[in-house]
Amino acid sequence: MLALGFVRAPFSRGRRRRQEELMLELLRQLTQMTEEVRRANLIQQYRLSVEQMDRAIDDPALAAAMSTLTGLSERRRRQMLFSNRQYGVLLMAHRVGVYDWDELVGHLRVLCRNEVFAEYWASTVEHRRSVPDESLESRVGSVVDGMLEDLRDDPDEWWVVGPVPESQE
Secondary structure (H helix, E strand, O other), rough: HHHHHHHHHHHHHHHHHHHHHHHHHHHHHHHHHHHHHHHHHHHHHHHHHHHHHHHHOOOHHHHHOOOOOOOOOOHHHHHHHHHHHHHHHHHHHHHOOOOHHHHHHHHHHHOOOOOOHHHHHOOOOHHOOOOOOOOHHHHHHHHHHHHHHHHOOOOHHHHHOOOOOOOOO
């Protein structure tokens, strides 16, 4: 009996190790699936927002209901909504992994060259004050603020405004 116990012991340890490995793999897959569901929900919510924004851009009455900016012509309000939409597209692409940080900064660098976007950004500064400091939007907002400031100082150097790419920091 004692000898039989010694023979079984290595097999039960191996079985236990295999069960632990299987559990870890299942946990990894569950975590991955949870992240995918979160991304899918984020994309779906964004899709709904974009649909509303597109309708507001097409219909001045809806644009007035959606926009918090005052004193704008219909044309300018549509441009502001579209600028917001462009910015949102870039943020969403980063959030879901299409762009890494450096790619996001590069796209923002180009967007900041657009004077309508610069006006939109200046007009919505108060909107961003309520964004939590630790959020992605706050971090991106600080980068855009810096880019626009750099562009005011030297617009001919637009390709170097903003932070140094993370891979080079």
